Amino acid sequence: MTDVAIVGAGPAGTSLALQLARSGCDVTILERRVFPRTKVCGEYLAGGARSALSDLSIEDRALRGAHPIRSISLSAFGSEPVRLRLPSPGAVSLERAVLDSRLLEAALAAGASLKQGSFMRSSERSLSNRARKTGRSSSNGLVDVVYRDEHGAERSLSARVLVGADGAWSAVAQRNGMAKPGAGGRWAVGGHLEGQTDSDELEMYVGPGGYYARNPLSATVVNSMLVLPRPAQASEAEAAVATITSGRRRFEADALQRRVAIGPLRYAAEHLCARRTILTGDAAGLLDPFTGQGVSCALRLSFSAAETIAGLLAGGRPERLAARYAAEWRRAVGMRKVLSFLIDALMRNGALRRRAHAKVRQDPSIAEAMLAAISGYAPIGAALSPGLLWRLLA
Ligand SMILES: Cc1cc2nc3c(=O)[nH]c(=O)nc-3n(C[C@H](O)[C@H](O)[C@H](O)COP(=O)(O)OP(=O)(O)OC[C@H]3O[C@@H](n4cnc5c(N)ncnc54)[C@H](O)[C@@H]3O)c2cc1C
Structure with missing residues (x-):
């Protein structure tokens, strides 16, 4: 038995495993692919990713040799490119095969363990009275996780909490009724x-x-x-x-x-928590890759996921913890989804796009302020402030 079973060794799963292992939890990561593995990604790491890695005290180790990115050149529907400077210290790019392997190494070095295999299904069960009296858990329940190991054999594992960090179209989410296949x-x-x-x-x-x-x-x-x-x-x-x-x-x-x-690049979970099962990273919801914020959000959300799991392990009420976690998700990720939807809509409306383009050519600081908020250098709400939108479109 393990305290926490995490399905998926992407940035969401390993950053969470790292924090839980450091706090003394017994953590098992279940990953179906052998690392280093490639991942479909633009491999751009915005300021939010850097600051999350710094908060995890692994920025230098994780980003060693990363390539600096200091500006973004944006061109819409054939317009002349507009150059937007990124706020200092800028962003970086790094192959995901390298980044993800380093994050996994850090989680394992902190004490997490890795099982190679593919998640198949899970079910929750209550602990018997006797187990409740003698077991480690004051909170009453276990999740039985069934997976297929690297040799094709069916195996199982019991955990006090199960985490779906298995990316978009999460099997953990779909097989536990937390997400439906989208179109x-x-x-x-x-x-x-x-x-x-x-x-x-x-x-x-x-x-x-x-x-x-x-x-x-x-x-x-x-x-x-x-x-x-x-x-x-x-x-x-x-x-x-x-x-x-x-x-x-x-x-x-x-x-x-x-x-x-x-593809298709559309996926959102309907529930982030179902008693002892919680979703994080892309498994909780996929951001439009246009914003280049997926890794930042996956890393940042892992802090709230770690708190929620600590609460569950300490016997906290699942409903209350789930509500708080959902609110944190809306703050960290949901706002970025709204913003990327608005930017997409703006780019696709000819009149608005031409107006915004003219304004930004005159004064690139408007778009740079938006970029700073999207990239995690400034509060996300700053990008949606009426003052900024007025400067962009009025
Ligand atoms: C085209 C594209 C471009 C992107 N560009 C960027 C970018 O430039 N910058 C950026 O920050 N973000 C970008 N993203 C988003 C980013 O890739 C994701 O947000 C990020 O990888 C999410 O991390 P994660 O850990 O949640 O999931 P993943 O990185 O997807 O990790 C999930 C892990 O779970 C494992 N897994 C899956 N199913 C199972 C199973 N059944 N059993 C066991 N293991 C399983 C997978 O093998 C994988 O290792 C892009 C996404 C796309 C699609």
Whole structure:
């Protein structure tokens, strides 16, 4: 038996495991893939991710050798790119295979243990009176977790709390009635391009129905990621990038290394907690990758998840803890979802987009203030302040 079983060794699961292990909990991580593993991601780490890693006291270790990103060049529907400076100390980019392995190493070094296997199902049971009297738990219940190990054998594990940190379309959420399979959403395809010119600027191009981002990962490699309303074949991706970037960039499908594709990019859990099962990171809800905030939010939410689990282990009332956790999620992640929806809507409305573009060209500090709030350098509410929206659109 373990105190906490965490399904998924992405940033959400490992940052949580690290905190729980440091506080003396017995933590088991269940991960289906062998690390280092790739993950579909733009590999951009905003200020919020840096500050969360710093709060976990692992920023230097986790980000060793990361590439600095100091500005974002934004171009919408063929407009001339607007250069937005990121607030100091800027952002960084780092391969997810590297970042995620380092976070896992940190969690294991703190005392968490790892089981290789794929989550299948779980069920909760009450402890018998006798077990309740003699067991470690004053709170009465266990979760039995069934998984398939790396050799294909079915195994089980009991935990006092189960965490679904298994990413978007979480099996933990769906098999416990906390999320339903959704419909709609965009699709992403991308990978790494070598032989590029050195740059510390992320390029973002927005066009009809989709967007294309190039994030420098080193002096010679960029992460190239295209997001479209449907799954794209290589030839379609080439044409789409030519349209979205007005011919400034090519997709270069044949040159892509570590090619990845994923979709549809729409998923949200209906419940974040169900008694002794809680969801965190993308398993709780997927943010539009456009904002580049997924890792930041996954790391930040792990602090609230750790508090909620400590409360459950101490025998706190699950309903009260669930309500507090949901409020924390809305504050850390929900507001960013609202903001990314608004920015998307703004970009797609011709009149508003042209007005905002003219204003931002005149005074880039308006968009930089928004970027600071989205990226976690300033409170997220600052990006939605009436004063800023007035300066942008009036
Ligand atoms: C196209 C795209 C671009 C993105 N770009 C960025 C970006 O530039 N910057 C940014 O910050 N965010 C970005 N994101 C978002 C970011 O990738 C996620 O928000 C982040 O990975 C969430 O971390 P997580 O730990 O919740 O989930 P994941 O990183 O998805 O980790 C989940 C883990 O669970 C494991 N798992 C899944 N199912 C099971 C199972 N049944 N049993 C056992 N293990 C299981 C998986 O193998 C995986 O290791 C992007 C997302 C997409 C789709």
